[in-house]
Structures are given as structure tokens and as C-alpha cells.
Amino acid sequence: MQRPSPTARATADGPGEVFDYVVVGGGTAGSVIASRLAEDPDLTVALIEGGPSDVDRPEVLTLRRWQGLLGGELDYDYPTVAQPRGNSLIRHSRARVLGGCSSHNTLISFRPLPSDWEEWVAAGAEGWGAAAMDPYFDRLRNRITPVGEADRNAVARDFVTAAGEALGVPHVEGFNAAPFVEGAGFFDLAYHPETNQRSSASAAYLHPHLAAGDRPGLRLFLETRALRLEVDADGRATGVRVRGADGATAVLGARREVVVCAGAVDTPRLLLLSGIGPREQLDRLGIEVRHDLPGVGENLLDHPESVIVWETDGPIPENSAMDSDAGLFVRRDPASPGPDLMFHFYQVPFTDNPERLGYRRPAHGVSLTPNVPKPRSRGRLYLTSADPDVLPALDFRYFTDPGDHDARTLVDGIRLARKVAATEPLASWLVREVCPGPELNSDEELSAYARRAAHTVYHPAGTCRMGAADDRDAVVDPALRVRGVAGLRVADASVFPTIPAVNPMVCVLMVGERAAELLRQG
Numbered sequence: 439m440q441r442p443s444p445t446a447r448a449t450a451d452g453p454g455e456v457f458d459y460v461v462v463g464g465g466t467a468g469s470v471i472a473s474r475l476a477e478d479p480d481l482t483v484a485l486i487e488g489g490p491s492d493v494d495r496p497e498v499l500t501l502r503r504w505q506g507l508l509g510g511e512l513d514y515d516y517p518t519v520a521q522p523r524g525n526s527l528i529r530h531s532r533a534r535v536l537g538g539c540s541s542h543n544t545l546i547s548f549r550p551l552p553s554d555w556e557e558w559v560a561a562g563a564e565g566w567g568a569a570a571m572d573p574y575f576d577r578l579r580n581r582i583t584p585v586g587e588a589d590r591n592a593v594a595r596d597f598v599t600a601a602g603e604a605l606g607v608p609h610v611e612g613f614n615a616a617p618f619v620e621g622a623g624f625f626d627l628a629y630h631p632e633t634n635q636r637s638s639a640s641a642a643y644l645h646p647h648l649a650a651g652d653r654p655g656l657r658l659f660l661e662t663r664a665l666r667l668e669v670d671a672d673g674r675a676t677g678v679r680v681r682g683a684d685g686a687t688a689v690l691g692a693r694r695e696v697v698v699c700a701g702a703v704d705t706p707r708l709l710l711l712s713g714i715g716p717r718e719q720l721d722r723l724g725i726e727v728r729h730d731l732p733g734v735g736e737n738l739l740d741h742p743e744s745v746i747v748w749e750t751d752g753p754i755p756e757n758s759a760m761d762s763d764a765g766l767f768v769r770r771d772p773a774s775p776g777p778d779l780m781f782h783f784y785q786v787p788f789t790d791n792p793e794r795l796g797y798r799r800p801a802h803g804v805s806l807t808p809n810v811p812k813p814r815s816r817g818r819l820y821l822t823s824a825d826p827d828v829l830p831a832l833d834f835r836y837f838t839d840p841g842d843h844d845a846r847t848l849v850d851g852i853r854l855a856r857k858v859a860a861t862e863p864l865a866s867w868l869v870r871e872v873c874p875g876p877e878l879n880s881d882e883e884l885s886a887y888a889r890r891a892a893h894t895v896y897h898p899a900g901t902c903r904m905g906a907a908d909d910r911d912a913v914v915d916p917a918l919r920v921r922g923v924a925g926l927r928v929a930d931a932s933v934f935p936t937i938p939a940v941n942p943m944v945c946v947l948m949v950g951e952r953a954a955e956l957l958r959q960g
């Protein structure tokens with residue numbers, strides 16, 4: 439396959455090239471947008487990606503190797519600030535490679551539920567309802583397919599059967615076929631079952647064109663970091679100041695628009711470093727205010743999870759797509775429009791966090807990770823320095839919602855997981871509950887364990903939230919335009935007003951498809 443074309447030829451502070459569009463972040467949304475814009479041969483598009491190419495990198499492109507990428511050289515690996523009600527040691531993995539997080543995630547692919555989109559409309563995202571958004575799913579170029587037969591592990595099959603028996607939820611074959619509120623089954627994944635290769639955003643939207651050379655207007659700037667957005671005296675974004683791998687800087691100009699797709703951490707970070715954000719924070723750090731926009735970095739959302747681990751009666755079979763191929767959705771509150779508790783089933787003992795609490799990893803085991811589909815806690819991202827190399831502070835404020843809904847959800851999750859584990863055919867595989875352990879039973883004990891052993895499902899979102907054009911706390915309007923700055927849009931997980939009940943990657947891809955259409959409309 440042809441190597442990606444040129445990286446930035448940055449000359450110190452010299453005027454750089456000018457493109458119709460400059461897209462910052464060749465990740466999940468950015469790959470879609472750049473590819474779609476460049477379908478028009480008359481347009482020039484610069485795609486700025488902080489990481490290297492994923493082409494010809496089997497450690498990236500092989501789905502089952504995902505855990506090997508966490509914390510490595512292709513991971514920005516953000517810490518969180520202290521979480522008094524949760525686990526302060528969670529690291530937020532974010533990929534630094536073409537394809538972004540779709541190049542190191544588990545590629546579980548859920549069409550967002552109708553109620554997820556309707557929540558966005560209620561939050562001011564006019565035009566983003568289910569009827570308008572659903573057709574974008576069918577446009578996605580990724581290969582989205584149920585876990586292949588050969589990858590369906592016997593213990594995962596028995597988990598699906600036991601979950602149905604124990605909780606009375608339906609066995610779902612193909613979660614994307616129709617909206618659901620409950621169910622257990624194998625996931626749909628964006629992958630090629632015959633080779634275990636990723637169908638990431640880059641593999642689906644960029645690789646074929648890099649190989650065919652049929653996107654003449656598209657230039658990739660790899661290993662190139664956007665340091666600051668250039669905004670002129672009239673309040674218009676005119677380009678992006680970048681730094682190449684050799685340390686040289688340049689400005690890439692945008693004739694039409696700049697589109698920021700750097701993800702829920704780096705998009706607000708870049709806006710803040712560019713003087714677009716809450717005046718009080720920018721003043722304190724000595725960053726010149728280009729536009730006072732109070733919502734930048736607010737509304738930090740995530741799906742928190744906890745874990746129950748069982749030791750198994752010997753090793754379990756090896757076959758799998760990526761070691762967490764099946765899951766379970768439950769609706770505890772009949773008034774909820776969608777599921778209000780979700781579980782991933784792992785064919786491995788997932789003990790990273792429990793080990794810090796003194797638990798030992800069993801030689802063989804499986805895990806269930808209950809998570810909170812609609813968390814009520816809201817966090818915040820902010821800068822502590824004007825230096826672009828200082829990491830932003832991520833304060834998720836996990837488990838701080840006044841009604842204790844989020845922690846309560848995990849306690850219910852542990853109790854339901856125990857029911858499933860006690861039910862055949864899963865029960866025969868298991869010899870003992872390793873953590874939290876059968877001696878922990880009260881709500882208080884389970885809540886304390888669930889919060890201290892908490893992890894993230896790696897779904898940060900919401901930090902440049904979309905809202906009505908006159909909503910002073912919204913960062914972008916329903917056309918994804920940054921409010922108050924001309925020629926600048928944001929399109930990635932940061933625009934989510936609320937988090938979908940399901941895993942969000944497909945939602946991000948759909949935001950990318952819609953963003954490309956909005957950009958073409960001008």
C-alpha cells in the first residue's frame with residue numbers, strides 16, 4: 439500500500455500553505471470528514487494528525503492486540519485529577535495515531551438509540567433527531583458485522599444464555615437491527631472477522647484512497663501537532679499554527695473553514711490555548727481572550743464502570759475477536775426510554791484496578807463490568823498553564839450526582855451480575871468470586887468497592903457541547919459552528935450534548951458524516 443503523502447514542511451514562523459479546509463485531528467470523526475470533503479476534486483483539504491500513520495502497522499490494525507496499545511507510545515494517556523468519590527488513578531487512554539481512538543479501541547459498534555438523539559434535540563440540537571440522523575448509519579463505510587462464528591467463545595455463549603435465564607432479558611442477535619431496551623448477545627464490531635483486521639475510521643475512509651491516489655486535494659500532515667488556532671481581528675479563524683516532528687512551526691491557512699476534530703480532551707484544550715473559552719480561566723493563565731465562551735471544557739461526560747471477577751475452573755478456550763465480545767443491557771426503571779445499566783463480559787480476569795485494592799489476579803477467569811449508560815455526574819476540563827505542552831486537568835467528578843444515581847447503578851450491577859453468575863450454563867465454569875468477593879454484601883460495602891475499583895469505558899464526551907444558537911453555555915450551534923467565531927467548526931465526541939446509552943464510536947462517525955454534509959452546504 440502506498441505510504442501516506444507528505445508531512446508538514448514547516449518553516450519557522452514562515453507563511454505556510456493555504457487550503458480550502460484545514461481539519462485538525464485525523465481520528466474517528468476527522469478521517470470521515472477529510473475523506474468526504476476531498477471527494478470533490480476541486481477542493482483542497484489539509485488533515486493535521488498529531489500521530490503517525492497506521493498503515494502497515496499490525497500492532498494497530500489487528501483488533502485483538504488493542505490492550506497492548508494502552509499506555510504505550512501511541513497513547514496520550516491522560517491522568518485524572520483526584521476523585522474523592524471514585525478512583526483517582528484512572529488513566530484516560532486517547533490514541534495518537536491516524537484513525538484516533540478507532541485505531542486502538544475495541545470497535546464495538548452500536549447505532550445510537552432513538553432516545554439518545556431525541557435527548558440531543560431536547561438539549562437544543564435542532565435537526566439532530568432520530569429520523570434525521572438514522573440514515574447516516576447506512577452511509578458509514580466501516581464494515582460493521584456481528585462477532586464472527588469462529589470468534590464466539592463457549593464461555594461467552596454460556597454467559598448470554600445465563601443472562602437471559604437469570605434476568606428474563608431477550609437474546610439479541612444483531613443489536614443494530616432495531617432499537618432495544620434490554621437484551622444479552624454478541625456485539626456488532628467494525629472489523630473483518632476473517633482476518634481480525636480493524637475497520638477503523640482510517641482503514642475505512644482513508645486507506646483505500648491513499649492506495650488508489652484518488653483524493654488529489656487531500657494532504658496528510660502526520661506527526662504534526664496543532665498548537666493554536668489563528669483568529670483574525672474580525673473574529674474569523676484563518677488557519678492553524680502547527681508544529682512538525684522536527685519542532686519547526688508553520689501556519690496552515692484555511693480559505694473556507696477550520697474544523698477541529700481532536701476529540702473530547704484535545705478539542706477544548708486547543709480552543710482554550712487559542713483564547714476561546716471562559717474569560718476568567720484565560721485571564722488567570724495570561725492567555726489573550728479571542729472570544730469569551732464559558733462552555734468550553736464544561737459538561738465533561740463519561741461512562742464509568744466497575745468490575746466483578748470470577749476464577750474459572752481451568753483455562754477457557756482461546757478463540758475471540760477481542761476478549762470482550764458479548765454484553766448485556768438492562769432497564770431497571772420502566773420509565774427510562776432506553777437501557778439504564780450495561781455490562782461488558784470479558785473472557786479474561788480484568789483486575790487492574792482491584793489489584794490496587796489488594797485483590798490477586800487468578801490464573802484463569804472472566805469478568806463482568808457494569809457501567810452507567812446515562813451518568814448524572816458532570817465533570818470539567820480546564821487548563822492549568824498557557825504552555826501547550828502541559829496536560830489539561832480532567833476532573834470527571836465521578837459519582838458526585840446529588841441523588842447517587844451513578845454509584846447506585848453500579849451496586850445494582852454487581853447484584854445482577856451475581857445472579858447471572860449463579861445461573862447455568864455459566865455457573866459451571868466458575869469456581870469463586872474473586873472481587874468484590876462474597877463477603878461484601880451491604881449497599882455501602884458494594885458502593886465503596888464499586889467506586890474505588892471503578893474504571894472508565896473510555897468514552898469522554900461533551901466538552902464543546904452543541905446547543906441552541908442563543909444558548910450562552912453551548913460551544914457550537916446545531917450546524918457545529920463555534921458560537922461567536924466565524925469559519926470555525928467542531929465535529930467529534932466533544933459536541934455531544936449528552937452521552938448515548940450505548941458505546942459512542944458509531945455516534946462519532948455519524949457526527950462526522952453529518953459534519954461533512956454541513957460543511958459542503960457552507
Ligand SMILES: Cc1cc2nc3c(=O)[nH]c(=O)nc-3n(C[C@H](O)[C@H](O)[C@H](O)COP(=O)(O)OP(=O)(O)OC[C@H]3O[C@@H](n4cnc5c(N)ncnc54)[C@H](O)[C@@H]3O)c2cc1C
Pocket residue numbers: 462463464465466467468486487488489531532533534535536537538539540542543544545546547548662663664665699700701702704705708895896897898930931932940941942943944946
Ligand atoms: C481503549 C478504548 C476502547 C474503546 N472502545 C470503544 C468501543 O468498543 N466502541 C465504541 O463505540 N467506543 C469505544 N471507545 C470510544 C471511542 O473510540 C471514542 O469515543 C471515539 O473514537 C472518539 O472519536 P473522536 O473523533 O472524538 O476522537 P479521536 O478518535 O480520539 O480523534 C482525535 C484525533 O486528534 C488527534 N489530535 C489530538 N490533538 C491534536 C492536536 N493538537 N493536533 C493534531 N492532532 C491532534 C489525535 O491524535 C487523534 O487522532 C473506546 C475508546 C478507547 C480509548
